[in-house]
Amino acid sequence: MNHDNQVAIAKAGSIPVVVAVLQQHPTHTGVQKQACKALVWITRGNDDNWVAMAKAGGIHVVVTALQQHLTHVGVQEEACKVLNQVATMLATRRPRPRQVVLMS
Numbered sequence: 001m002n003h004d005n006q007v008a009i010a011k012a013g014s015i016p017v018v019v020a021v022l023q024q025h026p027t028h029t030g031v032q033k034q035a036c037k038a039l040v041w042i043t044r045g046n047d048d049n050w051v052a053m054a055k056a057g058g059i060h061v062v063v064t065a066l067q068q069h070l071t072h073v074g075v076q077e078e079a080c081k082v083l084n085q086v087a088t089m090l091a092t093r094r095p096r097p098r099q100v101v102l103m104s
Contacts, residue, residue: 022061029072032065036078
């Protein structure tokens, strides 16, 4: 996904909606996997979008997905991608807005 598409998708309000989908369908593995995958693509390499995801409670719902779907490889894989991406962004960006991530 290119940067312009990420910005447009985020401006359309997708990030809080995807986080809400994760919250509203905690037992549906397909929804959990696809919502995590969406967060990966929307936030990849885009500081503003991953900060918006963290502020919307995205870190918490992704960790919840990991906890609730321990035996579903697809959910585990996509949720770990989200967390890996956030950890990578924190490790490589300056300044590091850690307080934003910890808020969720």
